[in-house]
């Protein structure tokens with residue numbers, strides 16, 4: 001899919017804005033309970049998605065066909081979903097037994113999306 005590189009960076013920026021706002025809130029309230037959520041919004045959200053975007057830009061063949069779009073959708077939906085559930089788990093630990101397994105399933109999806117990216121990278125970046 002054309003422009004998937006830009007879409008990855010734009011979505012990453014959205015994660016960064018949310019992650020930094022949360023960091024600012026933690027700083028101002030001196031309550032650091034959400035540090036894990038903050039770290040993964042910024043790293044799994046912004047840093048990793050921006051690196052994906054830059055790779056798609058550097059090796060445009062990776063964008064051909066529909067696998068890049070599938071990678072984008074699976075990564076974005078599973079990371080956004082898992083981190084939303086993590087917010088609720090960190091807010092109320094009693095929710096953990098119920099929503100924890102759903103969060104884990106979503107994270108397996110995130111790993112699967114990285115496997116798909118690795119496949120695209122290894123098969124389409126040879127000059």
Ligand code: HEM
Pocket residue numbers: 019020021023024025026027032035036038039042043047
């Ligand atoms: C406005 C910007 C930011 C603010 C105000 C902020 C604030 C914070 C605060 C208050 C903590 C908790 C510290 C603690 O638990 O001792 C933290 C942890 C962390 N931040 Fe940020 N942060 C910002 C941006 C970023 C960015 C851009 C990244 C990564 C790209 C990042 C990565 C991390 C990581 C990995 C941790 C966890 C460190 C640990 O648990 O030891 N932060 N941040």
Ligand code: HEM
Pocket residue numbers: 035036037039040043044047048107110111
């Ligand atoms: C499916 C993907 C991932 C899962 C399931 C995962 C899971 C975890 C877990 C369970 C912790 C321990 C949290 C705690 O002790 O409170 C952790 C910590 C951490 N992870 Fe990840 N992680 C993932 C991806 C990543 C990636 C891609 C990065 C960096 C690019 C990263 C960076 C970190 C850092 C810096 C910490 C320590 C910071 C902290 O405790 O707040 N993680 N991760």
